[in-house]
Amino acid sequence: MPEKNSKHYSVMKKEKTEELFVKWIDGQLSRDEEAQLSDLLNDDPDLEGELGELKALRQSVKAEIPASVEPPYGDFFNSQLMRKVDLQIESQRPVKKAERWWQSFRWAWAPVGALALVLSFFAGHRIARPETPMVAETKINQPEQSALTTVYFTGEALDAEVISDSEGDVSVIVVTGLSAIRDDIDFATVTTRIELPKSFSSSEARRFQ
Amino acid sequence: MNFLRWFTSKQLMAPAGAYSDAGAGDEEIPDHELIKSCQGGDTRAFETLVTRHRGKVYAMVQNMIKNEADSWDLSQEVFLKVWKALPKFEARAKFSTWLYRITHNVVYDWLRKRKIDSAGELDDGILNEADIAAGSRTSPAMTARPDQALVNSELGQRINAALATLNAEHRETILLREVQGFDYKEIAKVMDCSLGTVMSRLYYARKKLQALLGDEKGKN
Numbered sequence: 001m002p003e004k005n006s007k008h009y010s011v012m013k014k015e016k017t018e019e020l021f022v023k024w025i026d027g028q029l030s031r032d033e034e035a036q037l038s039d040l041l042n043d044d045p046d047l048e049g050e051l052g053e054l055k056a057l058r059q060s061v062k063a064e065i066p067a068s069v070e071p072p073y074g075d076f077f078n079s080q081l082m083r084k085v086d087l088q089i090e091s092q093r094p095v096k097k098a099e100r101w102w103q104s105f106r107w108a109w110a111p112v113g114a115l116a117l118v119l120s121f122f123a124g125h126r127i128a129r130p131e132t133p134m135v136a137e138t139k140i141n142q143p144e145q146s147a148l149t150t151v152y153f154t155g156e157a158l159d160a161e162v163i164s165d166s167e168g169d170v171s172v173i174v175v176t177g178l179s180a181i182r183d184d185i186d187f188a189t190v191t192t193r194i195e196l197p198k199s200f201s202s203s204e205a206r207r208f209q
Numbered sequence: 210m211n212f213l214r215w216f217t218s219k220q221l222m223a224p225a226g227a228y229s230d231a232g233a234g235d236e237e238i239p240d241h242e243l244i245k246s247c248q249g250g251d252t253r254a255f256e257t258l259v260t261r262h263r264g265k266v267y268a269m270v271q272n273m274i275k276n277e278a279d280s281w282d283l284s285q286e287v288f289l290k291v292w293k294a295l296p297k298f299e300a301r302a303k304f305s306t307w308l309y310r311i312t313h314n315v316v317y318d319w320l321r322k323r324k325i326d327s328a329g330e331l332d333d334g335i336l337n338e339a340d341i342a343a344g345s346r347t348s349p350a351m352t353a354r355p356d357q358a359l360v361n362s363e364l365g366q367r368i369n370a371a372l373a374t375l376n377a378e379h380r381e382t383i384l385l386r387e388v389q390g391f392d393y394k395e396i397a398k399v400m401d402c403s404l405g406t407v408m409s410r411l412y413y414a415r416k417k418l419q420a421l422l423g424d425e426k427g428k429n
Binding site for chain 2: 072086
């Protein structure tokens with residue numbers, strides 16, 4: 001008969017007992033384990049009731065906690081994620097090494113460039129300036145930010161243009177296609193609110209930190 | 210869509226009807242085939258994989274950290290890590306176990322960081338939902354879905370509150386076993402612990418849940 005006061009034996013016995021209880025609740029006992037548990041139940045009549053309650057609890061947890069919950073605006077979740085994946089792919093792309101064949105023509109760049117300047121001067125070629133936009137100059141200096149600047153609409157056919165001025169730290173979103181707001185609208189009685197997902201705002205804020 | 214992605218997508222290369230838009234009729238394509246395509250650089254296949262598994266990942270993360278806004282970010286982080294690690298994934302392994310292993314790592318990194326940021330004031334074993342202002346929203350407002358209606362039942366709320374008081378390891382063990390239906394070996398792989406530890410955690414987590422819910426019954 002093994003030494004029942006041995007600490008190691010007690011720990012092992014306790015672990016084995018817990019394993020039996022867990023497996024009984026989950027209906028995973030082998031025949032030998034069923035026999036072992038049966039002995040324990042005979043020693044402690046209250047034990048079966050306790051284990052039964054744990055079994056019922058297991059069923060409740062399974063019934064009440066869903067295994068799958070779609071994130072809000074699933075298509076936006078995907079599009080934002082795939083943009084990050086695209087950026088990841090871009091960052092992994094190796095820098096293309098210069099082809100050897102053109103290196104031998106480097107000597108010709110300077111004279112060709114000078115010739116082009118001279119020709120332009122004598123031709124008197126003038127490049128017309130494009131009509132300056134009426135809004136802030138669009139100049140995005142950080143391509144990774146522009147790739148992730150998105151405007152998301154739910155269910156409406158709207159167009160948006162994001163204009164960023166990095167120097168002034170200003171972004172303007174121009175939205176076309178919205179319905180006109182009546183002059184006589186009383187905003188105090190308007191109840192419809194549209195909010196951008198706060199997760200989007202917090203995610204955007206973190207990117208610009 | 211990026212032209213290069215479209216050009217190299219299997220949808221273009223494969224026979225007509227072999228692939229469809231992500232999320233539509235993709236149930237026929239098994240995970241291991243999608244993974245193979247992803248390992249070849251097919252991002253459309255990856256998006257299909259994301260659509261198929263994002264619900265389970267989001268549910269697991271949300272049940273672990275009880276924070277809707279961060280659940281969104283962490284779920285995306287999980288899939289981004291999946292994309293980066295897919296070249297190393299061995300086809301003979303089970304994808305769901307591997308996916309949940311990554312989810313486990315992301316969640317625990319977040320919990321550790323939160324603990325550091327709060328300078329030990331926040332016990333990650335106590336995420337008291339009662340402390341969150343009633344009616345506050347951290348995700349877009351949506352009408353209740355059937356699964357949400359189930360979660361919002363009184364018993365569901367009590368179970369969620371009780372789960373939130375467990376420590377992270379016990380909570381995760383219960384979620385993986387009772388909710389996600391993992392067997393003991395899979396749980397041990399996900400949580401990187403022994404079978405004996407899984408059994409012990411399951412036993413004590415269930416006992417504690419029973420005690421918490423039993424206490425509430427007594428009060429009511």
